[in-house]
Amino acid sequence: xxxxxxxxxxxxKTINAMNIRKDGENGIRIVVGMATCGIAAGARDTLNAISxxxxxxxxxxxxxxxxxxxxxxxxxxxGEVLEPGKEKVxxxxxxxxxxxxxxNEHIINNKPVVEYTIGAVEK
Amino acid sequence: xxxxxxxxxxxxxxxxxxxxxxxxxxxxxTQLSRVGMADEVKVVKTGCFGLCALGPIVIVYxxxxxxxxxxxxxxxxxxxxxxxxxxIVKHLLYDESVxxxxxxxxxxxxxxxxxxxIALKNCGVIDPENIDEYIALDGYKALGKVLTEMTPEQVIxxxxxxxxxxRGGGGFxxxxxxxxxxxxxxxxxxxxxxxxxxxxxAFMDRSxxxxxxxxxxxxxxxxxxAIGADQGYIYIRAEYPIAVNRLQIAIDQAxxxxxxxxxxxxxxxxxxxxxxxxxxxFVCGEETALMTSIEGKRGEPRPRPPFPAVKGLWGKPTIxxxxxxxxxxxxxxxNGVEWFNNIxxxxxxxxKVFALGGKIKNTGLVEVPMGTTLRTIVEDIGGGIPNGxxxxxxxxxxxxxxxxxxxxxxxxxxYDSLISIGSMMGSGGLIVMDEDSCMVDIAxxxxxFTVDESCxxxxxxxxxxxxxxxxxxxxxxxxxxxxxxxxxxxxxxxxKASALCGLGQTAPNPVLSTLQYFEDEYIAHIVDKKCPAGVxxxxxxxxIVPEKCIGCSxxxxxxxxxxxxxxxxxxxxxxxxxxxxxxxxxxxCKKQAIxxx
Ligand SMILES: Cc1cc2nc3c(=O)[nH]c(=O)nc-3n(C[C@H](O)[C@H](O)[C@H](O)COP(=O)(O)O)c2cc1C
Ligand code: SF4
Ligand code: SF4
Ligand code: SF4
Ligand code: FES
Ligand code: FES
Numbered sequence: 231x232x233x234x235x236x237x238x239x240x241x242x243k244t245i246n247a248m249n250i251r252k253d254g255e256n257g258i259r260i261v262v263g264m265a266t267c268g269i270a271a272g273a274r275d276t277l278n279a280i281s282x283x284x285x286x287x288x289x290x291x292x293x294x295x296x297x298x299x300x301x302x303x304x305x306x307x308x309g310e311v312l313e314p315g316k317e318k319v320x321x322x323x324x325x326x327x328x329x330x331x332x333x334n335e336h337i338i339n340n341k342p343v344v345e346y347t348i349g350a351v352e353k
Numbered sequence: 354x355x356x357x358x359x360x361x362x363x364x365x366x367x368x369x370x371x372x373x374x375x376x377x378x379x380x381x382x383t384q385l386s387r388v389g390m391a392d393e394v395k396v397v398k399t400g401c402f403g404l405c406a407l408g409p410i411v412i413v414y415x416x417x418x419x420x421x422x423x424x425x426x427x428x429x430x431x432x433x434x435x436x437x438x439x440x441i442v443k444h445l446l447y448d449e450s451v452x453x454x455x456x457x458x459x460x461x462x463x464x465x466x467x468x469x470x471i472a473l474k475n476c477g478v479i480d481p482e483n484i485d486e487y488i489a490l491d492g493y494k495a496l497g498k499v500l501t502e503m504t505p506e507q508v509i510x511x512x513x514x515x516x517x518x519x520r521g522g523g524g525f526x527x528x529x530x531x532x533x534x535x536x537x538x539x540x541x542x543x544x545x546x547x548x549x550x551x552x553x554x555a556f557m558d559r560s561x562x563x564x565x566x567x568x569x570x571x572x573x574x575x576x577x578x579a580i581g582a583d584q585g586y587i588y589i590r591a592e593y594p595i596a597v598n599r600l601q602i603a604i605d606q607a608x609x610x611x612x613x614x615x616x617x618x619x620x621x622x623x624x625x626x627x628x629x630x631x632x633x634x635f636v637c638g639e640e641t642a643l644m645t646s647i648e649g650k651r652g653e654p655r656p657r658p659p660f661p662a663v664k665g666l667w668g669k670p671t672i673x674x675x676x677x678x679x680x681x682x683x684x685x686x687x688n689g690v691e692w693f694n695n696i697x698x699x700x701x702x703x704x705k706v707f708a709l710g711g712k713i714k715n716t717g718l719v720e721v722p723m724g725t726t727l728r729t730i731v732e733d734i735g736g737g738i739p740n741g742x743x744x745x746x747x748x749x750x751x752x753x754x755x756x757x758x759x760x761x762x763x764x765x766x767x768y769d770s771l772i773s774i775g776s777m778m779g780s781g782g783l784i785v786m787d788e789d790s791c792m793v794d795i796a797x798x799x800x801x802f803t804v805d806e807s808c809x810x811x812x813x814x815x816x817x818x819x820x821x822x823x824x825x826x827x828x829x830x831x832x833x834x835x836x837x838x839x840x841x842x843x844x845x846x847x848x849k850a851s852a853l854c855g856l857g858q859t860a861p862n863p864v865l866s867t868l869q870y871f872e873d874e875y876i877a878h879i880v881d882k883k884c885p886a887g888v889x890x891x892x893x894x895x896x897i898v899p900e901k902c903i904g905c906s907x908x909x910x911x912x913x914x915x916x917x918x919x920x921x922x923x924x925x926x927x928x929x930x931x932x933x934x935x936x937x938x939x940x941x942c943k944k945q946a947i948x949x950x
Contacts, residue, residue, distance in 0.1 A: 231611040232619045234497045237488060240610075244489035247395075250360055251414045251478060259415065264438055277358075281393060285356035293415035294358045296439035 246290040258292040258337060262324075263308040265299035271306035272325065279329035280309070284337070292337050305348065311336055320348040359394045359436060362412040364477065366401030366563055367556065367595055368717075369408035373424070374398075377409055380425045384432040394436055400564015402477035404464060405717040407447060412477075418456055421447040463736065464715055467729050469696065471704050472520075472557075472680035473720045476564030481599050484606040487567040493612050495683035496571050499578055500618045508579040508686075509535055515685045515693045516702040521547055521638075521675025522753065522780050522855075524701075524768040530672055533662035534580040537670035542582035544573050545647070545666065545673040548589035548596070549631050549638035552751030553802060555782035557706040558676035560718050562589070562596040565680065566603035570626060572679035574613065575686065577624040580672055584625055588643050591630040600628060635752075635806035639854050640673045642808070653810050654854035675780065677706055697723030701767035711748075711784040714739050723767040727757055730766070731785060742787035746870070750779025752799040752806075753859030755866025756792070775866040777859075791888035792871040793878055797825040799863040803856065814857030817848040821864060828875060829889040831882040838875060842868065883950070890934045893949055899924035901946035908938035908947060 231237060249257070262268070262277045273296075280294050300308045305322035309332065312318050319342050321332055328346050336342045344350055363369075363378050378396055385391045402410045407421035413431070418441050420431065427445055434440045441456065449462045459465050470476075479486040487493070499508055513528030534542060546569060550558045562569065573585045589597055604626050607613040615623045629647050631637050637652040644666050646652035665671020681703060685693050697703050701723040707730065710716050714736030721730060727747060731737065738744050746756040749766075755776035757764060764770055768778050786795065800822050809815045824841045827833040845861035852858045868875060877883050884892040897908070897917075902924040909917040909925060916932040919925030927938070939947040 231493075231497075231617060234494075234501060234618065237493055237497055237618075240485055240488045241491070241494075244485045247357055248479075248486060248489045250358075251362070261439065278393075281356035281358050294356070295415055296437070298438050298440045 246288060249290045250293050259312040260292060260294045260337070261297040261310045261312065262294070263298070263300040263306060263310075264296035267303040268300075268306045268308065271303075273307035275326060276307040276309060276324045276329050279326040280333060283330050283333040287333065287338060289333070289337060302348075305351070311342070321346045322348050322351050357393055357395045358415075360414045361394060361396045361431075361436075362399050362414070362477070363396060364400070364402050364408060364410040365398035365481075365595070366405065366408075366477075366560060367593075368401065368405030369410055370595060372408045374409040376425050377411065377423055377428060380428040381432065384429050385436070388432060388437050390432075390436060397480045398482070399479065400476040400481050401560040401718050403468075403473070403718040404447070404715060406715055410447075410477075412459075416441060416456060417458060418442075419447045419450045419459055420445045463733050464717075464719075467725065467734050468720050469704050469722050470720050471684050471696075472561055472568075472677045472706050473564070473718070474684065475568065476560060476718075479565065481564055481566055482602050484567060484603065484610060484612075487565070491687060492567050492683075493571055495686035496574050496612065497618050499575050499686060500620045500622055505535060505579045505581065508575065511686065511690055512579070512682070514690045516700075517678065517681055517685060517693070518701060518768060519675055520677035520681075520705065520780070522750070522778070524778060527674060527678055530662060530674070531576065531579050533660070534582075534670045534672045537663060539581060541584075541667075541669045542580055543666045543669055543671040544576045544580065544582045544585040545644070545661075545671055546573055546585065546587040546676060546679060547638060547640070547643060547673055548587055548593075548676045549633075549643060550590065550593075550676075550780065551633070551635035551638045551806075552753075552780050552782045554708060554710045554784050555751060555780050556708045557718065557781045559593050559596050561676050561680050561706075562593070562600050566596075566600045567607065568680045568683055569600075569676055570603055570607055570613065572682035573626060574617065574624045575682055576672060576674070576679070578622050580670070582672075583623050584627075586627055586629050586647055586666070588629045588631055588637075588647055590633045592633050597628065597630065604628070634808070635802070636808045636854070636856050639856060642854070643673065644671065653808050654856070656853060677781070698765065698767045698770075700769055705766070705778065705781060707781045707783040709735050709783050709785070712738050712742065712787040712790070713785040721766075724765040726763050726765050728762045730783065731762065735785065738785065738787045742789065745786045745788050745790055746792065747786065748776075748784040748795065748799075748863070749782070750777040750859075750862070751782045752802045753777065753855065753862055754779045754782075755862050756786075756795070756870065758870040760870075775862075775869050777862070789886055789888070791829075791884050791886040792867040792874050793825065793829055793884075794886075794888045796864045796867045797822070797829060800825060800860065803860040807856065807860075811851075811853040811857065813848045813851040814853070814860065817844055817852075818857070818860050820844055821848070821861065825864070828878045829884070830891045831878065831889075833879045835876075835879060838879060887949055893934050894929060895927055895932060895934065895936070895939060896948055896950065897925050897927055898946050898948060901944050903944055903946070905943070907941045907943065911937040911941040913937065 307324045309321045309324045381396045411420040411423045517527045518524040636642050642652040642654045661671045704720050706720045746758045748756045804818045807814045824837050904922040916928045
């Protein structure tokens with residue numbers, strides 16, 4: 231170890247991966263419906279796409295996890311974005327491309343992708 | 354690039370390891386591979402979470418689901434339900450962590466709510482075998498700061514101003530100790546860490562070393578810089594294999610990163626560390642005995658002065674601190690004196706880790722601010738006494754300490770309050786006793802321990818403690834007189850005044866303190882020949898109450914020594930001269946006709 235900068239570099243490399251262990255911390259949660267029909271509709275791929283994009287963009291304030299049946303099988307894959315103090319946003323028929331946009335626009339730039347939300351699609 | 358989206362933390366502390374957590378780790382890995390999620394879910398082996406009584410413990414993040422008493426059979430269910438489908442397995446959750454069907458943050462549960470974690474900050478949070486995780490949570494930043502921005506004098510000033518006192522028992526101000534050593538002429542000096550932890554029932558230091566070994570390594574390097582030492586030794590008992598192993602891994606990783614070794618952070622400062630294994634004699638925890646043992650000689654105390662800060666290891670200035678003391682140092686450097694001074698009481702700053710044991714629901718490891726009341730520790734954090742029994746007393750300070758009776762349950766625990774009520778902080782063992790505990794028996798237990806552990810070098814301890822134990826045995830056998838009680842007190846005071854080292858000087862404490870609060874129990878044993886708690890076997894009698902006995906002979910058939918006789922359908926009697934007090938008859942009788950008194 232030659233300098234503080236070197237230490238800082240090791241820290242930065244690992245810290246994002248550790249943030250997930252913060253207890254009761256109020257970050258953004260992305261949940262993907264992964265019951266039988268969700269998986270059949272490709273939710274697994276959606277989940278992977280979100281994970282990859284979060285990793286690529288070095289996002290540390292959001293976690294992604296799976297949930298059970300959301301109750302709208304025909305709109306699967308479904309992803310929900312839960313942010314403390316805000317209304318839940320539900321995205322439907324989320325494929326890889328949509329997932330990438332959601333991460334970039336909603337999670338990183340804080341602008342929900344209205345056209346993919348359940349309200350817009352159901353109209 | 355793949356994001357690890359869930360972490361499964363499995364406790365690898367000694368408690369959970371002995372209840373089978375290693376198997377859980379392999380089982381999780383197998384199950385995760387089976388469902389094809391081994392890459393995105395990480396299994397992390399951590400140190401103790403504190404709730405050892407409910408082990409093995411598993412926590413799954415990001416949800417923070419706290420699963421308790423997990424068996425390998427449960428693992429498949431957790432993976433299939435929680436990890437694959439996102440459905441938390443409610444029936445495996447620690448019940449206190451669920452409220453209105455929702456998982457509460459752990460810090461809101463009664464067990465954690467009153468705690469404050471400084472020394473245990475990373476325990477149960479990081480993988481102790483991975484230096485990167487320690488660094489991610491600001492590890493080695495304090496060392497970096499000290500080496501690049503501060504002079505040794507400034508470091509010592511901060512430790513002095515923080516008011517940090519030794520956590521190994523005595524409560525001596527750490528900054529002062531460092532200052533003495535720093536003021537010795539330049540030359541070879543040493544830094545020592547006392548991880549001997551001989552107090553029966555204590556496992557605080559073991560847990561820190563198992564859960565966060567780097568915090569101790571970092572602090573020892575800081576101490577080395579402060580006093581001008583380039584070599585350190587960690588003296589740890591060989592009975593702690595997990596801790597020894599993790600410590601060695603941590604030292605090797607620190608060396609690999611150049612955080613130990615030559616020219617750390619590109620400065621002139623070099624520092625190295627070695628582990629020395631102790632054979633587990635209690636007296637080797639005493640500082641002078643510990644140092645002779647490190648030197649490869651028989652671990653016997655020697656008179657002080659000279660103090661180790663002047664003449665320690667191989668006659669060179671040496672500081673010796675306890676594991677928990679060290680674990681506080683990096684946090685003080687990073688967060689500042691003011692932060693630390695605002696925690697705790699006026700004269701005892703910071704927190705103290707306790708190993709909660711005995712008659713308490715949540716046995717385990719807790720860290721609370723100094724000044725927390727015994728009531729909070731026992732009732733809130735500890736979850737109270739099992740089976741609806743009443744709290745009677747708590748023993749702190751192990752064989753050197755004393756008891757706190759129920760009447761003082763609201764005492765705010767710090768170094769000075771404990772001394773003032775005749776106990777002491779000690780290293781942090783806290784043994785809870787309920788109404789079924791006999792205080793004379795407790796005192797005898799600790800004295801037996803010190804008699805066994807006395808090194809025999811000085812007469813007051815070698816002979817005196819043995820004499821005390823003989824008197825206590827007479828008392829519990831119902832053969833003592835009030836004269837014996839007077840002798841017991843006399844002996845206690847003279848040993849305290851004349852023994853060579855702390856072991857002997859403090860050995861009478863458990864007797865003196867139980868005498869202070871429970872003299873009536875001693876007198877009951879001596880005068881009435883009765884043990885009020887019903888513990889001392891030789892004072893017990895099993896008796897059949899003739900009015901209740903229906904003469905069924907069940908008891909007689911259970912008695913291993915044929916002490917019970919009688920005619921069917923008339924009351925049976927116990928021959929006291931034959932009875933060995935095994936209690937079998939009492940449990941056999943369906944009519945509750947047998948009493949113990
Ligand atoms: C018989 C005896 C046993 C001791 N055992 C320990 C021990 O296991 N661990 C410990 O840290 N200190 C123990 N001590 C206290 C040490 O002598 C010493 O005071 C302490 O390690 C100093 O560190 P500190 O100032 O950080 O507490 C013991 C003292 C005596 C008299
Ligand atoms: S007090 Fe006991 S342990 Fe200490 S030196 Fe004397 S005999 Fe040995
Ligand atoms: S206590 Fe045991 S030995 Fe004594 S009478 Fe009952 S069964 Fe027999
Ligand atoms: S078991 Fe109870 S009731 Fe039966 S003989 Fe013994 S004391 Fe009497
Ligand atoms: S199973 Fe997918 S919404 Fe019900
Ligand atoms: S050893 Fe696992 S919680 Fe203490």
